Amino acid sequence: MEAEMLEVQSLPPYVEPFLQLSQEYFSEASHQLVKAALRVAVEKLDGMTRYDGTPLVLHSVGTATIVMCEIGLGRNSVISTLLHDVVRLELMDLNRIGRHYGEQCIGILKGLCNISDVDTKAAEDQVDNFRELIVSYSSDPRVILIKLADRLEVMRSLDMFPEEKRQKKSWESLNLYAQIAHKLGLYSIKSELEDISLKYLESEDYNYIRRRLEDTAAEREVFIKGFVRPIEEKMRQQKFKYHLKSRTKSIYSIWRKMKRMHIGFDEVxxxxxxxxxxDCPREQEKAFCWAVYSIVTDFYTPNPDRMRDWISIPKSNGYESLHTTVVTPEGRWVEIQIRTERMDEVAERGVAAHWRYKGVKGDGMGTEEWFSRIRELIEATENQPRADKFNVKLSSGEIFVFTPNGDLRKLNEGATVLDFAFDIHSNLGASCTGGKVNHRNVSFKEQLKNGDIVEILTSKSQKPKADWLNIVTTSKARNKIKAYLREEQAKAASLGREELERKLKNWKLPVTIDDAVTMLCKYYKLKxxxxxxxxxxxQKIVIGDIKEILTRLLSNDLPEEERPVKTSVSAKPLGGADDALVIDESLSNIExxxxxxxxxxxxxxxxxxTTINSGITIHRHDCPNALRLREKYPYRILPARWQKEVVPGSFRATVRVQADDVPGLVNKIAEVINRDLKINIRSMSLNSAGGILSGLINIEVTSTQVVDTVVYKLMKLKGVQKVYRVNN
Known part of the structure; x- marks a missing residue:
């Protein structure tokens, strides 16, 4: 190493606590490397301060402490954290750092700088895109973990920032970083980020809930002692090694529940x-957890709907635990979490602890070793994105690209320049002739990559073509192109209809335009x-031929083989079975x-x-439009019936509910439909006004009989005044 890296110089006293922790966590060799990196950070950031006048290097030290102690990462992660601001402010060359601390540190530092460059000024409707972009920029999961630690240190020091900064960082922490922490199983970091964010975004609500929690703390402590006493006695009798923790719900979680359910603090x-x-051997974990569950339910009644078995099937981020909610004889509900020491550390430290327990040592170098294990897994599996192997990427098969103005757009992996154009605006897509990707001219067939900057080139003479459907991959672009092609088809159809009407008048045949169309569709086998x-x-059909065909059809003068075949028409309802509906047997092949x-x-x-452009439409006899259709177009009405012997599929029906606005009624309505009747609810919109609850519920049913059952069951609920089916 160069002299300046190894030069022994006195470090400021405020970094001594960090150095003591480093000595505890790492081997002597690793500790010396961490100490050398700290010395570089102190020197390069000398004279730079934070908003409160304290040295800037304290942010690096605080973040490194979280990385080392709370997340449990290793030496390279800690070194990279200490040197992040040095690299971000371009005070030292990356290659020089690599010569002293290795290539892994370069990789981590590059990822951290990429995330620092992401502009989070986006509107709220792009928050999901930015959250996933942060993840997609981090091919090494340590980058995300360090960035979370960085944000947590900032939030713990938020009082020093100006008001505008506090609001911005709180919004980012709540909507971006807390959700990433949740995905990685870092629940303690997630909760702390949420609580601090709420403190600055909704200070009155935050302080109210905090005071209420403090006021009720003593009462909760007394209750908990009484609640766990019989459980502990039996566990001691059965020689279990264990310890208990009581976890108060986070302030943000309480606040969110109060807002979502419109209830007060006392109702949570x-x-x-x-x-x-x-504390038990790993091979006996599942048996021990279920044994403790049995002890708990010996004394308290569990709610089966609140049972969560994440031991048999752990969460994707490695979280394992047995959750249940039980009720005391006094009617008080309590959530119980049963897990082992290993599971508890995974729950506290997320992916880091999860991979450490996959057989990697727990000493100072353990973190580096479990990353080596991950890399082996990646190399052993082909054709899958790297981040997917350790469940870091929030969603797969997506890319993020920018407009020249810096707006972020999320597209499917494999999306083209043409997809991007339609994603911006349908008119832009329809007139697209090509594009510039990272200032390079490309065809609109060019596939885009993560982070591309895309500019669209257009021409007024350009129009969508049918073969564009083979170029685009997104449903939005595909639907827009199809809509344009349908519109063009409709224009051509309008011209064709006008010509046919004009000719029919000239020919003076005894047939209406609609009847002529029906006859010709059957003759030419068109839908x-x-x-x-x-x-x-x-001009695919010669207008002169039509006169001869209609004349012969009207005089029944066509050869037998050319006459339309009389068959039945079968309708297939949405999601239903074939041949459930039979229409007038004189028609065939009609949509x-x-x-x-x-x-x-x-x-x-x-x-x-019978419609002119859309085939046959099926209406109810009591349809609001039925009377008008029968009076105005009697010759276009066709008999139709459902086949009794056919098992129908699913249809969508809507019922309107009017009821007293009483607590819990909405949940009871949902339970009757979904749980008791096993009917899928597509959507439910119930609003309260003047003590009356009213709105619409869209459900999937197999027949009118099922709708009648829903109406009957809901009317039996206390407080429900009216339930009836509506047209749409």
């Missing part, structure tokens, strides 16, 4: 959880009138759909209505 029943941590009109406009104005379902009395 699960203010705390009791954690039973067992819709739109297809017929389009082919006339494109149909269920009318949105009345939303018919299996069991309704229905009829068919």
């Amino acid at each position: 029943y699960d203010l705390f959880a009791i954690r039973i941590v067992i 819709t009138g739109t297809e017929l009109y389009g082919q006339i406009a494109q 149909y759909k269920l009318a949105k104005c009345c939303n018919p379902i299996y069991g309704d009395e229905v009829f068919g209505f």
